[in-house]
Amino acid sequence: MDLRLPAAHEKARIVEHMFNRISGRYDLLNRVISLGLDRAWRRRTIACLGLKPGQRLLDLACGTGDLSELAARAGTQVVGVDFSQGMLEQAEAREIDAELLRADAARLPFADRSFDAMTCGFALRNFADLAVVFHETARVLKTGARIALLEVDEPANPLVASLHRLYFGRLVPLAGRLLSDRAAYSYLPASASYLPSREKLREMLEDAGFDDVNHQRLAAGAVQIVSATRS
Numbered sequence: 001m002d003l004r005l006p007a008a009h010e011k012a013r014i015v016e017h018m019f020n021r022i023s024g025r026y027d028l029l030n031r032v033i034s035l036g037l038d039r040a041w042r043r044r045t046i047a048c049l050g051l052k053p054g055q056r057l058l059d060l061a062c063g064t065g066d067l068s069e070l071a072a073r074a075g076t077q078v079v080g081v082d083f084s085q086g087m088l089e090q091a092e093a094r095e096i097d098a099e100l101l102r103a104d105a106a107r108l109p110f111a112d113r114s115f116d117a118m119t120c121g122f123a124l125r126n127f128a129d130l131a132v133v134f135h136e137t138a139r140v141l142k143t144g145a146r147i148a149l150l151e152v153d154e155p156a157n158p159l160v161a162s163l164h165r166l167y168f169g170r171l172v173p174l175a176g177r178l179l180s181d182r183a184a185y186s187y188l189p190a191s192a193s194y195l196p197s198r199e200k201l202r203e204m205l206e207d208a209g210f211d212d213v214n215h216q217r218l219a220a221g222a223v224q225i226v227s228a229t230r231s
């Protein structure tokens with residue numbers, strides 16, 4: 001099993017190809033791996049934004065559109081952006097009430113201060129340069145805009161952490177091998193090592209122009225929601 005993580009210069013290309021490859025079964029694997037809990041985590045993520053009907057929301061790295069769909073149901077004008085054509089095709093097939101665009105999160109094709117809110121699900125680990133993405137999202141958000149980032153995390157409790165390592169490190173790749181793509185679902189647990197610590201993440205967000213950074217732990221610490229406000 002190749003657990004080698006891509007170097008920065010090749011990461012974007014490898015990640016894009018990987019998501020194109022697994023897009024067809026991405027939703028199924030999400031439901032299986034999260035034991036069906038990811039829908040509740042996503043609802044909670046959207047709730048953090050306190051959206052009002054008519055507001056314009058950016059779903060960054062929208063993938064197959066789960067968060068876009070929930071935000072659209074809240075009456076928001078949703079723009080979903082992803083660089084994987086395969087993932088966007090799955091989102092388009094769902095006929096979500098959202099505008100979907102192929103673009104790189106590091107170079108967004110939007111004017112300054114054009115969104116009221118932003119969400120991003122399980123994608124922070126996949127960006128080649130997280131600081132660049134935070135600065136770019138700060139650029140397109142209005143002052144006072146809320147963001148909510150849903151990501152994996154490592155449980156703090158040692159017993160839970162060892163069970164989690166077994167689940168995430170062994171069973172998730174096995175589910176990937178049986179139902180989708182072995183290499184991609186081995187990358188998934190390994191890619192958690194790209195995530196900055198909670199303190200570093202706060203520092204990066206503040207440096208990019210966010211304040212009021214808040215951190216919630218879900219699923220016994222296996223999942224986190226980071227929310228903040230564009231200052």
Ligand SMILES: C[S@@+](CC[C@H](N)C(=O)[O-])C[C@H]1O[C@@H](n2cnc3c(N)ncnc32)[C@H](O)[C@@H]1O
Nearest residue numbers: 019061062063082083084087104105121123126
């Ligand atoms: C794990 S999926 C998450 C999809 C969706 N947000 C969700 O919650 O299910 C990560 C997504 O990030 C996208 N992605 C990674 N790097 C990107 C970048 N630089 N620009 C745009 N999309 C990117 C991938 O194509 C993939 O669809």
